[in-house]
Amino acid sequence: MLIKKAPDIKPSEITSESNFMNRREFIHSAGLAGAAGLLATPSGAQDVPASAVPLPDISPSPLSTDEPPNSFEDITTYNNFYEFGTDKGDPGENSGKFKPRPWEVTIDGEAEITGTFSYEDIVGPHPLEERIYRLRCVEAWSMVIPWVGFPLGDLLQRYKPTSKARYVAFETIVRPSEMPGQRGFFGLDWPYVEGLRMDEAMHPLTIMAVGVYGVELPNPNGAPLRLIVPWKYGFKGIKSIVRISFTEKEPPTTWSLQAPSEYGFYANVNPTVDHPRWSQASERPIGAGLFAPRQTTLMFNGYGDQVASLYEGLDLRRNF
Amino acid sequence: MATVPQSNIMFWSPSLRQVKRIIKPLVFIASLMPFAWLLLEAFGTLGRGLGANPIEAIQDWFGIWALRFLLITLSISPLRHITGMVWLLQLRRMFGLFAFFYASIHFLNYLVLDKRFDFPAIIEDVLDRLFITLGAASLLLLIPLAITSTNGWRRRLGRRWQKLHYLIYPIGIMVCWHFFWQVKQDILEPLIYCLILAMLLGYRLWRRRPG
Ligand code: HEM
Numbered sequence: 001m002l003i004k005k006a007p008d009i010k011p012s013e014i015t016s017e018s019n020f021m022n023r024r025e026f027i028h029s030a031g032l033a034g035a036a037g038l039l040a041t042p043s044g045a046q047d048v049p050a051s052a053v054p055l056p057d058i059s060p061s062p063l064s065t066d067e068p069p070n071s072f073e074d075i076t077t078y079n080n081f082y083e084f085g086t087d088k089g090d091p092g093e094n095s096g097k098f099k100p101r102p103w104e105v106t107i108d109g110e111a112e113i114t115g116t117f118s119y120e121d122i123v124g125p126h127p128l129e130e131r132i133y134r135l136r137c138v139e140a141w142s143m144v145i146p147w148v149g150f151p152l153g154d155l156l157q158r159y160k161p162t163s164k165a166r167y168v169a170f171e172t173i174v175r176p177s178e179m180p181g182q183r184g185f186f187g188l189d190w191p192y193v194e195g196l197r198m199d200e201a202m203h204p205l206t207i208m209a210v211g212v213y214g215v216e217l218p219n220p221n222g223a224p225l226r227l228i229v230p231w232k233y234g235f236k237g238i239k240s241i242v243r244i245s246f247t248e249k250e251p252p253t254t255w256s257l258q259a260p261s262e263y264g265f266y267a268n269v270n271p272t273v274d275h276p277r278w279s280q281a282s283e284r285p286i287g288a289g290l291f292a293p294r295q296t297t298l299m300f301n302g303y304g305d306q307v308a309s310l311y312e313g314l315d316l317r318r319n320f
Numbered sequence: 321m322a323t324v325p326q327s328n329i330m331f332w333s334p335s336l337r338q339v340k341r342i343i344k345p346l347v348f349i350a351s352l353m354p355f356a357w358l359l360l361e362a363f364g365t366l367g368r369g370l371g372a373n374p375i376e377a378i379q380d381w382f383g384i385w386a387l388r389f390l391l392i393t394l395s396i397s398p399l400r401h402i403t404g405m406v407w408l409l410q411l412r413r414m415f416g417l418f419a420f421f422y423a424s425i426h427f428l429n430y431l432v433l434d435k436r437f438d439f440p441a442i443i444e445d446v447l448d449r450l451f452i453t454l455g456a457a458s459l460l461l462l463i464p465l466a467i468t469s470t471n472g473w474r475r476r477l478g479r480r481w482q483k484l485h486y487l488i489y490p491i492g493i494m495v496c497w498h499f500f501w502q503v504k505q506d507i508l509e510p511l512i513y514c515l516i517l518a519m520l521l522g523y524r525l526w527r528r529r530p531g
Binding site: 070073074077078082086087088089141184185186187188258274277278279281282284286287289290291293294 | 362370371372373374375376433434435436441444445448449450451501502505506507508
């Protein structure tokens with residue numbers, strides 16, 4: 001069943017966010033909520049709970065889209081994060097027990113510096129940026145999300161990958177005591193694993209995200225740190241990362257292991273290659289209300305100018 | 321064919337009048353509850369409206385209720401045999417029509433809100449995506465059953481009426497398949513519905529067993 005009550009957020013906990021977003025965005029999203037009509041969820045309602053931990057010194061990025069972002073509530077209550085359950089409401093409802101601190105990340109494989117590092121070691125040296133990106137889920141829905149993070153390439157470089165490092169593999173934490181989806185019967189094979197080609201990982205659009213809407217990443221979004229690759233389907237954005245490995249060979253990825261005919265290693269957003277069970281030509285914009293039309297899906301999720309050159313000569317129909 | 325005692329256990333047996341005046345109206349109102357519930361949710365009276373993706377929420381809600389009413393319809397006859405409550409048969413048509421009602425809204429939501437009458441996209445869906453093909457075939461086959469559900473049609477068709485209404489069995493199977501095929505990973509829920517259907521159909525086979 002998909003119809004569920006909202007998690008309890010008292011009105012007193014809802015703070016105004018207009019000081020966070022710039023004035024233009026604010027007016028833009030408020031306008032959207034109004035125009036979307038009677039039944040629209042209040043997209044752009046400024047609803048970050050007061051209990052969220054603000055992140056310091058975030059600078060804006062020219063790589064951000066100027067499309068109005070989804071509400072904090074949309075972003076934190078409609079998620080695919082199977083570690084907390086397969087329903088898109090599950091991560092918001094079942095992730096309360098998850099403790100994202102203290103946190104450690106192991107870095108290994110083809111690099112000069114390897115070992116296990118604390119969250120502070122990993123994130124500390126990097127200036128934070130806000131990156132407002134479109135997110136296109138493989139299930140043909142999309143959001144606009146104001147992530148906070150830093151370029152993944154800057155992080156990887158610090159560990160001095162060797163010339164053998166052609167790919168980067170990532171792994172999510174396994175913690176069944178706090179992640180009910182990992183206890184279930186019909187789950188995926190844990191840990192969730194993902195990977196990128198080195199040039200994809202080093203691309204300036206690819207970020208390690210540690211926050212959203214100026215606050216620390218909420219649990220349903222993959223606290224405390226997750227990958228964002230905005231021109232790829234959402235499932236490439238592996239969450240709650242505990243291992244980063246530099247590899248010579250293409251690493252296995254969870255969904256392509258699960259259903260190789262439906263999900264590939266690349267998973268670039270591509271409106272011309274349909275999923276076997278649904279069309280990828282258009283997408284449902286989340287938060288736009290009952291009467292909003294579907295949107296046309298853009299090649300590489302609209303980031304083609306920046307990334308198409310990575311795939312020159314690659315048959316994107318076969319390498320989906 | 322085995323002679324199974326028709327009323328081995330006798331539960332409460334209301335009069336025809338009681339069924340018509342009291343039970344049927346109550347069951348009718350109860351059957352409208354999923355519809356009322358959705359309207360309440362939509363207007364935000366309970367919790368946060370329909371969530372971040374209201375169109376999907378509506379699609380799933382009416383789909384699952386169409387299937388539930390289909391299964392309730394299919395369970396009337398076994399329940400009657402097991403409990404001896406023959407009067408249950410008088411509710412069967414209503415349940416079947418509610419299955420059709422909810423399936424129709426499920427389709428209308430897809431047609432109007434989701435696809436916005438984009439017929440090329442809809443035709444592509446029906447032709448290329450087996451789970452939609454199965455849904456569409458089920459809904460199409462439900463139409464003649466709904467039309468001929470009246471007493472008049474029943475009389476006019478005579479023995480052919482029963483034959484026609486056996487269509488409910490393949491429809492049940494196709495709908496469960498429709499449900500099963502659209503999930504990505506968590507097959508538990510559709511599996512439960514498939515099992516219930518298998519029991520309901522299996523019971524009929526078992527009753528017909530030779531000897
Ligand atoms: C032309 C006819 C139909 C179309 C186009 C259609 C379309 C759909 C779609 C698009 C979904 C998936 C929604 C999602 O992604 O979450 C769905 C799910 C479903 N449909 Fe249909 N459907 C049709 C007929 C039927 C009929 C006749 C029934 C039952 C009597 C039915 C029962 C269901 C059920 C049980 C689900 C799963 C709901 C859930 O996930 O909880 N459908 N249908």
